Amino acid sequence: LAGSIQKYVSVKDEDHFYHQGAVELLIFNFLLILTILTIWLFKNHRFRFLHETGGAMLYGLVMGLIIRYVTKSPDVESGTVYECEKLKSGPSTLLINITNQVYEYQYKREISHHNVNGHQGNAMLQKMTFDPSIFFNILLPPIIFHAGYSLKKRHFFRNLGSILTYAFLGTAISCIVIGLIMYGFVKAMVHIGQLKQWEFHFTDCLFFGSLMSATDPVTVLAIFHELNVDTDLYTLLFGESVLNDAVAIVLTHSISIYSPKENPNAFDAAAFFQSVGNFLGIFAGSFAMGSSYAVVTHLTKFTKLCEFPMLETGLFFLLSWSAFLSAEAAGLTGIVAVLFCGVTQAHYTYNNLSPDSKMRTKQLFEFMNFLAENVIFCYMGLALFTFQNHIFNPLFIFGALVAVFVARAANIYPLSFLLNLGRKQKIPGNFQHMMMFSGLRGAIAFALAIRDTNSQPQQMMFSTALLMVFFTVWVFGGGTTPMLTWLQIRVGVDPDEDLKAKAASQSASDLDKNTTKAESAWLFRIWYGFDHKYLKPLLTHTGPPLTSTLPEWCNPIARLLTSPTAYGDQLKDGDTVYIINNDELTENYDSSAHIPVPAQDSTGSIQATGKEDIQEGDLGLGGYKLQLQHTADQPQKNSLA
């Protein structure tokens, strides 16, 4: 009898637990609904000073405040540490007999001794704190995949050299600069007695540098997109931020596993090179993992799966997520894998999908990206009050603020100068200033910082990173539109028109055998030739049939691997060089070429065609001005044509 009553009580208890879970999810739903309504209000009133992400953070902040100070008083039991002499290490599951009833406890984390007293928050605060693995396994993949999937390839590849420079070299510079400056501040803090010497090593500073180097200009890019800002600037910034996340994550990973044998402050060459090796190995491995999953998806070319758009969408979704999970399971970086999986899927698989699936996948990933992004920003707002081990050190925060700016400047300006030496289309000064200004920190920096918040330095870094996110998103995010006006960057550009115009000017000079071409183009020309001749026909329904590109003895295999539809649109071989230069544009341009298009264009940037080396520098400015006086300009252009 007693057992039976006991059982019913326990059922009720568990019910109580379920309801708790519902309450937490409900709070997030409520925040997201508020955010959506705010976005709608802002969009309706064309109000651009607070982006949706900023709004989400604000609501999260208010909710965190309410949860912290309104919910019930601390649980008496927490904060007490129990001794257990029998155990040697912490098992993953612990069975404990309490007043003749066995309870199962699940391992959660290690706690430093100094946190034990601070660990007294109420149950609600604890429940509102996600397991950091949820960020990495659930929330980040759709965001990163969407970034890769929606990459505008043709613009991206035009600027690939610059993007890679900013992303790899720039992030490394940023990491080292932040690390050095923070090390200076840490020394100062030790000097005035705010910190003990042994608590904060140079590797910790570098760790902070690497996580703070992940920029997230989602706010800026959203405004750029809305205003149709110059496509080259958009692409540079978007490409940089996408790849930079990957680099920063792998960098953080490499630094966290850098373990010098002896003195952690001294430079250990062996350990350093091992870290560099780790970085390269992890990056290459993740890249390979992501691409190979995308290749697996390409095999849908041979199935008739496109008759069932839902199955196709499901397979696409699951394989992309699997790319992430496999990389994580293999000890690589899932984010990098899912990014390149997205890029490759967009490049090859997308062409194999049925029209219905194309739209479905796009909308699905867009929706998941939207939700995940806003959940993370809401959570960041919440974390300011619900996270229970914040350490706000004014000197450290000030140091971080300085370091982040100096590092961004040390990344953008010197690299732009170097790139401009090689680029035909220079990166103008106002673009550089805008890129400098767009160095916002966001979801990735936060996710990397929250991954481990056990020691005091880690907590200090987490609190500081959180504040940096707030500051940059609200101040820089809000200041984007005024900054664009102030820097006179042209807006209202049609990306297709713009590219066509630029390509036209470029191919015109190609025809003149002008071989002082765009940056490191030979590498990409080889890649593009290979891609167009072999990979595209192999993996998609487009491109020339393999039978025409492969040597003759490969014919049997080639025939097997080529899609029957590929024979339909055979391309003339003479076009290949052309394709190499302009990729996808080919078709657009080809068709428009039949009607003689004058080199002039409504954007006005074309007037520079002949003398681009001189005038490209103020192209943005000129474009912007012209755009403003568009109607007045019309007759003048007609007379030119």
Added chain:
Amino acid sequence: LAGSIQKYVSVKDEDHFYHQGAVELLIFNFLLILTILTIWLFKNHRFRFLHETGGAMLYGLVMGLIIRYVTKSPDVESGTVYECEKLKSGPSTLLINITNQVYEYQYKREISHHNVNGHQGNAMLQKMTFDPSIFFNILLPPIIFHAGYSLKKRHFFRNLGSILTYAFLGTAISCIVIGLIMYGFVKAMVHIGQLKQWEFHFTDCLFFGSLMSATDPVTVLAIFHELNVDTDLYTLLFGESVLNDAVAIVLTHSISIYSPKENPNAFDAAAFFQSVGNFLGIFAGSFAMGSSYAVVTHLTKFTKLCEFPMLETGLFFLLSWSAFLSAEAAGLTGIVAVLFCGVTQAHYTYNNLSPDSKMRTKQLFEFMNFLAENVIFCYMGLALFTFQNHIFNPLFIFGALVAVFVARAANIYPLSFLLNLGRKQKIPGNFQHMMMFSGLRGAIAFALAIRDTNSQPQQMMFSTALLMVFFTVWVFGGGTTPMLTWLQIRVGVDPDEDLKAKAASQSASDLDKNTTKAESAWLFRIWYGFDHKYLKPLLTHTGPPLTSTLPEWCNPIARLLTSPTAYGDQLKDGDTVYIINNDELTENYDSSAHIPVPAQDSTGSIQATGKEDIQEGDLGLGGYKLQLQHTADQPQKNSLA
């Protein structure tokens, strides 16, 4: 120094934990990918003997077998119970000092003493075991919402009386019959010494009865849908299964909180009536909660949110999920709330959505339903080997098998007989046999059984429920197509044509003042009048303007609340009775009525128009035969017209 090395080690440890999470998710992804490929293969070969859900279970089963017998040996630490005298009750978080390092442990569950020894599985098995709350908060809502959202209203409301009878009365009958039979078997088991008297009460039997009463003919319905089986049969079965889930869940909830004061075996009238009160209260409360959330969503009518389909979709999704979570948080049943939220959304909100959002929401919910369903079925397969406290008792299992069949028969046949007394369109015998045959058990029964598996009776019930799911899904799911042929149920019916034909025959008799009408129609006629006159104009852009339906003194408010587009399509008042009978069909029928449509139709069921009371009984049979000789039939019909 030691601390620093310690820290790096801990970082690595946590990394290990992340990777674990990735592996588990990866296993599910892999299973789902396999399932999708199988579905594709089956669809391509029109192979209907194993449905996707059956396939998912099969793959789960194989994977569970592999995980169980291939992964590493048991963790030494588990299975040992530690004493803790200082604690009075189990706190939600436990801090334990093990060899001078504090670990945080999270409360997971209570364990019965007899399970402690069985609790020795390896970590992998434990990790593959979901928290049951994931089923309730994450996986079930999309499935149930989709069911409500995709309900074919017009067919549903035509058969509402029968559906409600089967769902409410039928489920109650089923619950009691299973409970009684199981109580007999339990008594027998006690008699032969397999069970101790005090372990299994009559309330436990009723609990088992209620959870086993949740039918899930997803397999059958999928095949019905594919073959276009008779719409009335489809609707009866679909409607019954949707509402029956809700009833079974609330019933289970009510029984689990039924706590008689004294002897749990004796009948306690007060507690019984309290349970009945609970049932009604929870059901009504959940219904109100779901509908009110849907009403909130309707307010989108007044916003211009439809300009931003993504925001609209997001809001729609979040509000629907919030309906579920709010009900759970309030101690009601979220599943019931989300079901009626879905029905109401489909009825009102769907009309307010932009065309883009209509498609987006449909595809999104379809996709989520698809994923969630397959995850649950995979998990059921896995659970057979990964769940560590199975108790398979042959007598109990045999009892359950008998009980489930008898209960299904006691539900369908007597109720069909009673319904046929009142129905104008009788439910023919072969429909009854098919409904009897379609009593599959699935996700809901499983989710209810896994919710609490702490005591021995609960474990026995869980293991038995799992086996029942396997048996019914494989045997009955696979046997659907042969059964349809054997019962000569007509297939290949166009639902719109079918309804139009039936409505035509019915309204024709209405005009003859034939008042021996369909079942309890007066109630729905009142509801429909109210809905059409007031609710539809208030909540959507359709229907007559409120200014014409409300009394004159309400005009100012009415004008405010009516959508400007509503004035456009004013309906003649004389049509109202008409609308009441045929709901949405009105427009279809109205337009077709201008061209004199003969009562005959290609389905052939119309020949019964004048003498329906006699011939309706073999309508399905006749239809089926006619369908087979469709071409031969054509000239004959023409001669009739």
